[in-house]
Amino acid sequence: MEELSRIQKGTWGVLLLLALIAPFLVNFDLYLIHVGIVITFNVMLATSLWLIWSLGLVSFAHAGFMGVGAYASALLLHWFGLPMWYGLWIGALLSGLLAMLISIPLMRTKAVYFFMASWAVGEVIKRVFAYFKGTFGGWDGIFDIKPPVLDVGFLQIDFTNRVAYYYLALLFGVLTVWIIHRMNSSRTGMVYWSIQQNELLAQHIGINVFRQKVICFTISCIMAGTTGALYAHYQTYISPHSFDIWTSEFALVHVIVGGLTTVGGPVAGAISLTIIDEALRATGYFRTMFFGFVLIASVLLLPGGLETIPRRLRELFNRSTGK
Amino acid sequence: MHELEARNLQMKFGGVTAIANLNLTVEEGEIRGLIGPNGAGKTTFFNACSGRYPITDGEILYRGEKISGLKPHEIATRGLVRTFQHVTLFRRFSVLRNVMTGNYLHSRHSYWGSLLRTRSTREAEAASERRAREILDFVGLRSIVDQEASTLAHGHQKMLGIAVALAAEPRMLLLDEPCAGMNSDESREMIGLVRRIRETGITVMLIEHDMKVVMGLCDRITVLNFGNEVADGTPEQVRANPEVREAYLGSQTYAA
Numbered sequence: 001m002e003e004l005s006r007i008q009k010g011t012w013g014v015l016l017l018l019a020l021i022a023p024f025l026v027n028f029d030l031y032l033i034h035v036g037i038v039i040t041f042n043v044m045l046a047t048s049l050w051l052i053w054s055l056g057l058v059s060f061a062h063a064g065f066m067g068v069g070a071y072a073s074a075l076l077l078h079w080f081g082l083p084m085w086y087g088l089w090i091g092a093l094l095s096g097l098l099a100m101l102i103s104i105p106l107m108r109t110k111a112v113y114f115f116m117a118s119w120a121v122g123e124v125i126k127r128v129f130a131y132f133k134g135t136f137g138g139w140d141g142i143f144d145i146k147p148p149v150l151d152v153g154f155l156q157i158d159f160t161n162r163v164a165y166y167y168l169a170l171l172f173g174v175l176t177v178w179i180i181h182r183m184n185s186s187r188t189g190m191v192y193w194s195i196q197q198n199e200l201l202a203q204h205i206g207i208n209v210f211r212q213k214v215i216c217f218t219i220s221c222i223m224a225g226t227t228g229a230l231y232a233h234y235q236t237y238i239s240p241h242s243f244d245i246w247t248s249e250f251a252l253v254h255v256i257v258g259g260l261t262t263v264g265g266p267v268a269g270a271i272s273l274t275i276i277d278e279a280l281r282a283t284g285y286f287r288t289m290f291f292g293f294v295l296i297a298s299v300l301l302l303p304g305g306l307e308t309i310p311r312r313l314r315e316l317f318n319r320s321t322g323k
Numbered sequence: 324m325h326e327l328e329a330r331n332l333q334m335k336f337g338g339v340t341a342i343a344n345l346n347l348t349v350e351e352g353e354i355r356g357l358i359g360p361n362g363a364g365k366t367t368f369f370n371a372c373s374g375r376y377p378i379t380d381g382e383i384l385y386r387g388e389k390i391s392g393l394k395p396h397e398i399a400t401r402g403l404v405r406t407f408q409h410v411t412l413f414r415r416f417s418v419l420r421n422v423m424t425g426n427y428l429h430s431r432h433s434y435w436g437s438l439l440r441t442r443s444t445r446e447a448e449a450a451s452e453r454r455a456r457e458i459l460d461f462v463g464l465r466s467i468v469d470q471e472a473s474t475l476a477h478g479h480q481k482m483l484g485i486a487v488a489l490a491a492e493p494r495m496l497l498l499d500e501p502c503a504g505m506n507s508d509e510s511r512e513m514i515g516l517v518r519r520i521r522e523t524g525i526t527v528m529l530i531e532h533d534m535k536v537v538m539g540l541c542d543r544i545t546v547l548n549f550g551n552e553v554a555d556g557t558p559e560q561v562r563a564n565p566e567v568r569e570a571y572l573g574s575q576t577y578a579a
Contacts, residue, residue: 206400
């Protein structure tokens with residue numbers, strides 16, 4: 001419905017190309033490739049969180065659902081010896097199933113009440129992992145979650161290789177962004193945004209608002225679950241701490257700094273803030289403080305987020321050429 | 324079979340009785356006015372019909388089918404659509420997109436279609452856009468299709484509200500004060516629009532405070548006061564009814 005302009009298409013193309021050749025650009029530096037993988041995870045989390053935002057809702061349960069995917073996949077490996085190829089899908093589906101069930105009461109709340117209820121959901125999920133020590137390993141978490149090996153006869157790829165894992169994560173990252181973009185630029189997006197704009201009117205012209213909210217939340221949490229499974233097998237270690245409120249909050253910050261109106265916003269936010277965060281690692285304790293400064297500065301100096309930069313540049317250009 | 328029928332309808336909010344015991348029928352093809360002093364229960368009646376608030380007692384039938392107890396979207400699906408007294412739009416959407424969203428029920432939205440952008444989805448989207456443009460032509464907002472709804476003048480916003488409701492392709496339309504806050508030119512335009520809507524076969528029921536509009540436009544008028552029906556009839560009958568005068572001007576025994 002809303003076609004991308006040529007410039008937008010070009011920007012996405014360049015971004016994808018850069019992502020594809022990134023390992024070569026950094027000369028296979030393992031640390032930088034690690035940053036690349038973290039970026040992909042953050043992009044997946046931020047964009048899927050943004051999908052819920054298109055309904056006008058801010059969910060703080062996102063990290064919890066990421067955890068469901070991660071734990072499911074890790075436990076499938078430990079209990080049944082099933083590699084990530086199974087855990088990825090089963091974890092994502094379990095996360096979606098749980099999201100669907102929970103969203104039935106959750107979607108009866110609105111605005112700040114939704115925010116608090118979703119926070120509680122995320123916290124409960126985390127505490128369940130911590131409480132049942134025998135099943136989920138308690139606060140100690142689960143160790144030794146092996147990355148998978150792809151074996152299709154003539155070709156064998158071991159994903160303990162970081163470059164290989166980067167491309168695997170990138171594949172899912174691109175898929176996530178593509179799906180969300182497609183949904184958002186079609187009538188599905190129109191329905192979601194209409195609910196955000198005016199829920200009352202949306203109901204009265206025949207949209208089953210409750211159903212659309214449940215579906216949207218479920219799809220988003222399936223994506224979070226997928227991210228969780230990929231995260232677990234990359235880090236090889238997960239604990240409840242990996243999925244607490246901060247993870248949701250960072251995803252939200254990525255969305256806000258990036259911009260709220262197009263999928264490009266959260267992508268730009270996740271990429272730039274992950275890089276800034278890593279660059280600040282050397283500052284030790286001050287890292288969080290600097291991160292806070294960057295956040296406040298971007299909200300104050302760049303209202304609307306990074307996605308408004310092209311428009312601002314255009315306006316600046318027009319002004320300077322006197323048009 | 325009546326187009327719309329309320330039987331012993333009662334609406335209470337806590338201890339407040341908004342509608343005490345209302346019986347009324349609206350026939351197919353008419354323009355029905357619903358008038359009464361502030362707090363008479365007019366908007367409450369619309370809220371009951373559209374499923375916005377649950378009714379306390381009685382029932383509401385639309386084309387012989389019981390609709391009280393249904394959700395707003397289920398009632399809209401059956402062809403009964405309402406507008407709101409205050410400007411109610413998708414404010415950040417363009418005028419065209421507002422109306423396209425209104426066309427939701429008739430544009431077969433599917434998730435797979437959105438994802439894969441199949442041929443049938445693209446065709447359905449194009450058809451929905453054509454339909455939206457037709458409706459905007461009909462309403463008279465053709466020249467501003469690309470403007471954002473929040474930037475429109477008040478009169479245009481009210482018109483757009485009706486266009487959104489029309490896009491849901493109702494068989495009956497409930498208009499809550501369509502002329503509220505309009506100047507006389509805009510009011511005249513609105514009256515013309517309501518007449519044209521009726522000509523397309525849509526039954527109209529409207530709440531309006533401007534007596535000139537009501538008397539000139541409606542085939543029949545129902546008068547409410549304190550949640551009860553005081554009068555029902557043609558504009559002339561209603562105008563001549565002493566109880567209506569009393570409701571609006573106060574009792575003569577006290578006034579004298």
